[in-house]
Amino acid sequence: MLDHLEDHERISYICRLLYEAYRLPVVWLNTEGETVQALHPLGQTRPPVEGVQGLPVEILEHIQSTANSGNHAAAAPLPLLCTTAYLENFVVLPLYGELEQTGSIVIGPSLYAPLTEENAGTLLRDHNIPPGRQEAWLQYYRNLPVLDRMRLYHAAILLYTLATGQALSISELLHDPQLLQPAQLKDSAPDLNLSYRRENTWLHHDPSQERELFRHIRSGDKNGLLQTHAGFNEDQYGLLSKKSQLRSKKNLAISSITLATRAAIDGGLFWEIAYTLSDFHIQHIEELKDIPAVDRALLAALCEFADHVKDNRRSKLSRTSALCQNFIFNHLYEELTLSKLAGVTGLNASYLSQLFKKETGFAVSDYIQRERIEEAKRLMELPGITLSDIATRLHFNDQSYFTKVFKKYTGITPKQFRHDRGIT
Template sequence: MRPITFHDLTHICQLAQSAIGVPLMIVAQDKTVLASYAEIEIPHPFSKSSHTSQLECFELESDVADTLVLQKNASLEQFISVQVTLSDGQNVCIIVGPCISYKLNRDALVSLLHDIGQSYDQPQFEMIQQYYDQLAVVDKPRLVKIGLMLYYMVYGKHLDVEDVVQKNTDVQFSDQVELNPDLTLSRKRQELSFHHHVLHEKNVLQCIKEGRKKELLKLTNQAPEGEFGLLSKKSYLRHTKNLSICAIALATRAAMEGGVHQEVAYTVSDLYIQAIEELQDVNDVQHIMTKGLAEFAERVQHDKSNRYSKPVKMCHEYIDQFLYEKISLNELAQHVNLNPSYLSQLFQRETGVTISVYIQQERVKEAQKLLRLTNQSLADICTWLQFHDQSYFTKVFKKYTGDTPRRYKNKYSII
């Protein structure tokens, strides 16, 4: 790809801004604003310059980053940036933002102002509210996609969205507290019970229980429908800590259900909750919560991987990949290069169930997802998952879930 000129870059930025509807600017390495597009109408209430809030949370490096950088400042404004080396050798940065991941209601805004030590009278509060009301609501997955689009327009290269999310999860957390759950097994344990957004919570906890870290990270970067209750009117930091502690406590249970030893799970829980309490920045709290949830999922996956022999793990992977196809014992035996009879005995000895029962259980789990998340008919689901008739499918489904497929869909469907 030919070196990009400043003229080229301004054209890219103009096109991008008109498509995304979020403010965008080009900044030099010394933080001089070289060009800006679609500036917000109401000025930032805490800054003398309209660009101060955008620039205060960025450290512009001299080398070109190989990924995107996500940032969120103390005022909960979020940004994404792409660094670019121009044809004349100058290093500049495209910054998209500010935007917010969700609308701030009055109580949340009052708590935020308390946390950042911002005094105000009624007219000032109304101006602050107007400022936040004008900001575009862009959740993290969409913001990442905007960054991916800009990166491709500049470099002509694809970035993997999961890599971008993972790198920013790892980088943004401020390591103020050492976390090593393997060093200490705490004797004191606690059991917590809290209310959460049900559907989002169930999906997150299921990912932890099954050790699916990548899917978990996608979910934690999506704002669920509706709003979480405000758990502290006086402090947005306290509210965020409380929500994070709720999440860690629930994740602890999910990890134990996924096979993590309870002493290990409680130790991870204790250390992350202690670390959350030590932090004084909302963004650090959110990042360490995500880090904690990811660790639980990793531990579940690690335990599952080490629990079974290689042939049994290969069977699990094969069944997962071809769940919608007919799967026979002979196919599996050929796949793992073992005698069918020996494989059958090995699988049952290690998992506690026969291969046919395991396949049934996995298909019922898949049917549950389809019933919750799609409008597909029972007949279609039954056929796709290789059940020979709907009556038999209903019998098997009820055996493992306690509900008929129709009753399950009525209870849990989100469509």
């Protein structure tokens, strides 16, 4: 593909092309791990970790292990996709064949999504970064480019194709036999543990019991859920942490909430509501300090999923109207029009308008207004948000129009609403 270029020109050209296409840092390292070429935007210097500055140690170790492996197979090595403990993403491609003596190309660092200062602070505390060094890391994260997972995969594929002249699919890129090896436990193995549990009749719960539990969530039947849950015996739960009973119980609770989330969505609950509930309950459980509190929190979470499904099912909407409501809920802070909903459902706008009003009792525009007022009420419960901010964020023309619509659906003005609740 680039055969007319000398090796050093070819690698330099590939690095420059990838940098210009993705605006990601690109580094060319020789076989000794020394930098031959480095292209990166300003302000992306990685703070030192344990005295090491520059590329993370795990990236350098991988490059070195590849160089020392002595594996000179006919097939080109695939790009390595690596996420560090600090959430930085890298693509590493050891060069082979006629380019083998030229080293490796490294793309990165980048992030899959922007890190808020709160999340970055939590991450840094997890790694025991002292407060005096955290600001340098926060500045580093602010300057890192953001590239979602799929675009990073395509950058890796482009790098591979430019360097080798060969095609590569995403499934081939992700098929790393080392990553797919099952974990080997030091002190036990699944087969031995299975034999031991059977010998002592310490069996896990019957899967039909679990299916019944989540069937009740799917149907919004809290009473049935409580009855089924009462039938679970404590000794039938698995052990998900050998070091901590509390950690094991939290892991079991998180697994149950994840399954409950899927069951609630299958039962018709808006997926954004379901995922938000899941996030809230998992975060709450992580903060708890004892096992009984985790047990109570899990049962409360399962019941809340069932209640939400029940409330959602009372409307008895068609799939089309439910899809519209879900879209409106998820995109309430954006411009919403009948034509946009028609595009989502694949129906004629006029027909959709008639169907939606017949089933919900609201014209589409009135339903959107009502939902925005409900969202406004939630925002007004929060400190530090002005009525003007709320009106702007929810796409009301001005604050006076917002007040007019708010009073239409609540009978009072926004100021009265806040006053009645003691919110200043």
